[in-house]
Amino acid sequence: MTTIFAGDDALFTVTVMKDGSPVAISNSDTLTASVYALDGRTVLVSSITLSHTESGANWANGIIAIALTDVQTADLPAGDVQVAVRGSFGLKRFKLTVETMDVVNDSIFIKDIIVDDLRSDSLLMAASGVLESLNVSDSYLWDKIRAAESEIAHELRVPLVPTKFFNVDPTPDEIAALDGMPWVVESAPDYEGDMFTGNKWGYIVTRQKPIISVDGFRFVYPTEQNGHYDIPLNWLSIDRKYGHVRIVPTSNAVLTGLAGLVMFNLSAGRTIPSMVRMKYTAGLENAARDFPELIDAIKKKAVLKIIGDAFLPQSGSISADGLSESLSVDMDKYSASIDLIINGSSGSNGGLMAAIHGVRMMAF
Structure with missing residues (x-):
């Protein structure tokens, strides 16, 4: 997933794939690209003609370079949009993330900062050996953070941002x-x-x-x-x-x-x-200020999701050297820590749930 900043010149590449393989494109082909809202109903950038000579392009290997001017990106909304590319291969759509210099209003995190923080997490660093099969890109880490953020918001039954x-x-x-x-x-x-x-x-x-x-x-x-x-x-x-x-x-x-x-x-x-x-x-007006333990819980949840992705395809091979057992113990500790942050210790009726919603009571 590619990220650009609204109001800046942007140059990015996409790869046209079919059945998991790049599609060879002739240099004589006519290719155009447009930017739409994610639902495909609103045109955000009108059709532009693409060139095989653009920096980063390699049409023979299906790689297309798309250049947008600062004027074209100025009015793009923050969040995900779609880029529609048309050529002899038909129509191919790609997701593009647009960011602004302002804080993202629908997240309690700033992407660049939280991604760097996540990379320095001790458990994630310890698991680096089993993460080699994953493309742990900034976009991948950001997706895991957003998934963890959403999951904990649902568990707490509260919007984490206004x-x-x-x-x-x-x-x-x-x-x-x-x-x-x-x-x-x-x-x-x-x-x-x-x-x-x-x-x-x-x-x-x-x-x-x-x-x-x-x-x-x-x-x-x-x-x-x-x-x-x-x-x-x-x-x-x-x-x-x-x-x-x-x-x-x-x-x-x-x-x-x-x-x-x-x-x-x-x-x-x-x-x-x-x-x-x-x-x-x-919602929570300033989660980082009022509930710093919430930030810690989301980061831990994201780390568990990342390591879980690495374990799934190769659980048999990584258990041979004892690494799997060691990581499993640490993952259990992270999971218990998240539950402790959200619900408090057993019988305490505390944690974030009580801090946000008040003490829970049950009448018989």
Whole structure:
């Protein structure tokens, strides 16, 4: 996988393969390349004609060199895009990673820094002998880091970076305003008939936590276009850690607009599906600062994935010299260490899970 920087000149090569072998390309062939969004629907760089004389090209061995100017790369979005190459062989697509000088918003790591850190890991260095069969490139290590990051995020049930949550598809302007922040569309909460009865104060629990900010809150009835009431954000009483939101009016406005839209339901006790619309940001605001042990757990998880890849194809051959047994012991220690970081020691009800979500209890 190739990486380029947005706004810089880029020169990279790709190899056209068929059935695992390079495709020989005649120098007289006409080849073009375009850059698309990863879903293939949006053209990011229009068709350019390729040359067999470009630096790094070797068409006879299927190697094509593609040069992009700083103007062409300037507006490429950070993340993965696809390069589509057309020639007598047909259409061949390749994945291209675009980076910016800014921190990648959907990861808690900076690729260059974490890849260097990973290479210096003691267990990974000890396993260097069994990694010879792997192409341990920077891109390979980065993929393992991202896989480990995603796996631990799922285990902890929390976004590891600030993530925006919508109840309806965001507009293009809303997406642009996020400036690369990851976003998710989740189903809108129902309006419950007893939402304002007793001491509930419009009590809602968000699906994701901890809450970083609530950026919009409205009741919609019957549709977003035909009737809605925006709740002033200063009415919201928020427990950020546990994702609890209550509506505590601070003015008489509750007797006007809100009465016309919602209050009739208070006596009727009716449930209205998907009536509550909330835009909020949730996740870990600064994981490296607040939970440094999380960084350690992800790195250890990535190392285990890398060594696991090396063991699979040659587990028999590396066991002969005792290296397999030694590495297996160390891998078990790494795995136990990860579990200790996430869940705490046995019976402690601690670890990252408790630090993020609070102490877990079970009632019988």
